[in-house]
Amino acid sequence: MSTSQRRTGQAIGLAVVAGIAGVLTACGAAEQPDGARSAADSGEAGAAADPVKQVQNKTVDSKQRDREKVVRVIDDFHRAVDRGDGKRACALLTSTLRDVYAMNPGASNCAEGVEYTHEQLNGAKMSALKVASEDVRVKGREAIVSHKLIAKRNHTKASATDSYNLVRSGGTWKIDYVG
Secondary structure, eight states: OOHHHHHHHHHHHHHHHHHHHHHHHHHHHHTSOTTOOOHHHHTHHHHHTOHHHHHHHHHHHHHHHHHHHHHHHHHHHHHHHHHTOHHHHHHTBOHHHHHHHTTSTTOSSHHHHHHHHHHHTTTOOGGGSOOOGGGEEEETTEEEEOHHHHHHHHTSOGGGSOOEEEEEETTEEEEEEEO
């Protein structure tokens, strides 16, 4: 059996199960006391009977959760740099980017490189930069937050704003590039 035949068979199987569930729900509606509502009355049975819509909703929910996680990582990174908390900031970076921060002047490791960045900000707050889940594009294990979208959201010049690339390892997002 080919992969496409197997997928088609699984989709048909899901449709049959969901259809039966919808019929059972509709039958149960006839037995409801006066004023009671079933899933069929509220339109929920139609959604339950559509396995394609269920898969699409799970995909959308998963991508939205990923976008929100990416925003939290960037926000956490900004707050850590604002505090000069190199240890916390470096925990949010891939090993490649930790190595880059370790190359900052006077730094022998990532944490010292983040502290150098903190000092260079002269009191400016990275956390003042707003990033929203709508600014994040997720494709598989990679996420990109474009400097152009960040600049637009923050009413600043794109040339004065950085993009962020993140990678997911398991359920954890790490910043892999800032620039």
